[in-house]
Amino acid sequence: MSEEKFDVIVIGGGPAGLSTAYFLAKKGLETLVIERGPELGAKNVFGGRIYSYFLDKYFDGWRNEAPIERWVRSERVSFLCKEDGVTIEYRKYDDIDGFDSFTAFLSKFVSWLGERVENEGASIIPGVKVEEIIFEDNVAKGVVAEGEKILADYVVVAEGVNTLLSEKYGFRRMHTPEAVAVGIKEVVKLGKNLINERFSVSDDEGVAQFFLGYPLNIVKGGGFLYTMKEYVTIGAVIKIEHARVGDTYMREIVEDLRMHPYIRRLLEGGTLVEYSAHLVSEEGFGGLLDKPYGGGYLIVGDAAGTLLNTGFTIRGVDFAMESGRLAAETIVNAHEKGDTSEEALSYYKKLLDESIVSKALRKFRNTPKFLSNERLYTTYPSMLCDVLRRIYTVDEMPIRAYEALKEATKDRVSLITLLKDLWAARGGI
Ligand SMILES: Cc1cc2nc3c(=O)[nH]c(=O)nc-3n(C[C@H](O)[C@H](O)[C@H](O)COP(=O)(O)OP(=O)(O)OC[C@H]3O[C@@H](n4cnc5c(N)ncnc54)[C@H](O)[C@@H]3O)c2cc1C
Structure with missing residues (x-):
């Protein structure tokens, strides 16, 4: 491994990193993705819904291949109190405007994306953590992983919201406690028939639901629920500063949410099969990097601050993937000229500024406040x-x-x- 040199090394095999690798490999660049999780998807946590706009635009045939659980037809917002609650539902009865979002397990989605990346000829090494980025004269030249040097003309940092490398090299400042929240997710196995009956949906139809109020009022957080084929995911996003209130911890608050009379009835008879937690950025436009590039390197996805929360929709995965596509376009251009300079890679910032990602984040810049x-x-x-x-x-x-x-x-x-x-x-x- 130490003798090898690639055109591009991508650090992180999440949606952003894999999307970058996919578009690079499609153009014939020798690309290596290094993922610290033991397999693709092992470290990726999300609530449960992906918007399909960019997939439709850039990933031919994805609807027939991707691990789609259910197409979201019912959007619900619930305001819960201790013993009662109010739910508002928006529902698409017919095929109006097609299907624009679906529920999925991110681990499966990322594995599927990984297959597409490998089919285009890129290599993926899971189970390896990048410890350092190698710089020569302020230009990234490769990485150190498990003590070995791997060289490349370009390095793409797709490490997600946990920006340890970006902070180490000064690409971004450390997150303040107000800038991030903790997302906690539980997966409950309920079975297809019970889900269809209780949520009033047919086999392929899904529900996306948000919760405000009790018991999350204690921690000033919001809850979410998504229906998969056989499973329901339920969880909450809580500001770090509220992670513990008195003797009550976040984990218990999600349990309390699951035990709320409204949700208990929906999930009755289900089995809790998984629990996970992950950081989520709360910064919106303020977290989008001013300079997501430098000599020999680019930063994509959550690491660059591309996650958008409009209060009604969360666009983490699709925006991360779109930033990866734009980074790939930048590198392909620069590579043709043999240019690894900061100036050549600043084209990424231009593309990002002109993209829906940046425009939408700007439009919702007051939302975090x-x-x-x-x-x-x-x-x-x-x-x-x-x-x-x-x-x-x-x-x-x-x-x-x-x-x-x-x-x-x-x-x-x-x-x-x-x-x-x-x-x-x-x-x-
Ligand atoms: C609870 C929760 C709910 C969410 N709900 C939704 C939702 O419903 N819809 C939606 O679109 N988005 C949602 N998001 C956001 C979404 O998960 C992210 O925006 C998206 O995963 C970002 O992709 P990414 O590739 O940038 O980062 P990640 O998915 O975090 O991937 C980064 C990858 O880099 C790897 N890595 C990090 N450091 C290294 C290293 N040094 N060496 C090697 N590998 C490394 C990690 O292991 C990881 O696999 C949610 C997030 C959370 C936490």
């Missing part, structure tokens, strides 16, 4: 339950909706604060 408003997780879910509880709890004298709203608001939030929050929503989501 809006989503950090604690009242979204505490006051408003409980207020909503309260209003509807008052309206639908019938005794002698019926209540008007306005009275219910007035009662529910009293002592919870002032009119000025309410208006301020509504105003902030204008630029936030």
Whole structure:
């Protein structure tokens, strides 16, 4: 291994790294992907949904090959209180606008992508961690992995949100506690028939659901649920600063979420088969690197800050893959001229700036601030339950909706604060 030289070494075999390798190998560049997990997918954690826009555009035939669990037809948002809750559902009954997102296990999706990468002629070595990037005269020339040097003309850093190498070489500053959250995910085996019955879907139809309110109000986090073919994934994203409240840890909070009367009924009879946790970036546009390139190297995916959370949709995987495609285009251009200079690779920044990835992150640049408003997780879910509880709890004298709203608001939030929050929503989501 020590004698080998590649055109490109990609550090990290997640969606971003594999997408980069795929487009490089397609153009005939000798590409090596080094992944520290024992196999592809072993280290990749996500909630459960991938948007198909870029796959449709750049990956021929993927719909017939990729490990799709279910096509999302039902989008639900639930505001939970201790004993009741409010759920809003948006549902596509017919094939309007086609199918634009699907549920999947990221481990399987990444393995499938890996096969496509290898079919194009790139090599993937799992189970090896890159310890260092080799620089000569400020130009990346290769990496050190397991004590051995492997040389390349270009190095692509696709290490994900855990940016140890990027921080070591000063490509990005260390994440502050406010900039990242912890995502915790459980996988519950429920079986196809129970999922279809309880979520009111047919075999290929899936549900994507978000939760706000109890019990996540304690930690100011949000919850998610996705239906797979036979499994349901459920979890929460919690700011690091709230990871422990008194004696309650994140893990217990996800358990509490699973045991909420609304969710317990959906998952009854299921078996918990897996638990995982991973960091998630919360920075949005503010986390997108100003300079995701340098002499001989490029940075892609979560490591470059490409994850978008609009409050309703999370585009981590597809944006990571798109940044990889743009990095590959940059390298192919530079390689044709035999140029590894910082100037040649700055073309990546230009492509990224002009891309949907950067434009969407910019458009939603105020969202992280809006989503950090604690009242979204505490006051408003409980207020909503309260209003509807008052309206639908019938005794002698019926209540008007306005009275219910007035009662529910009293002592919870002032009119000025309410208006301020509504105003902030204008630029936030
Ligand atoms: C709980 C949770 C829920 C999420 N839900 C969704 C969702 O529903 N939809 C969505 O699109 N996105 C979601 N995301 C975000 C999504 O997972 C990421 O945006 C996406 O995986 C980024 O891809 P990546 O390739 O940049 O990074 P990663 O997937 O993190 O891949 C990085 C890879 O690099 C490897 N690596 C790191 N350092 C080294 C090293 N030194 N040497 C060798 N290998 C290394 C890692 O092992 C890993 O395999 C979620 C994330 C979390 C945590």
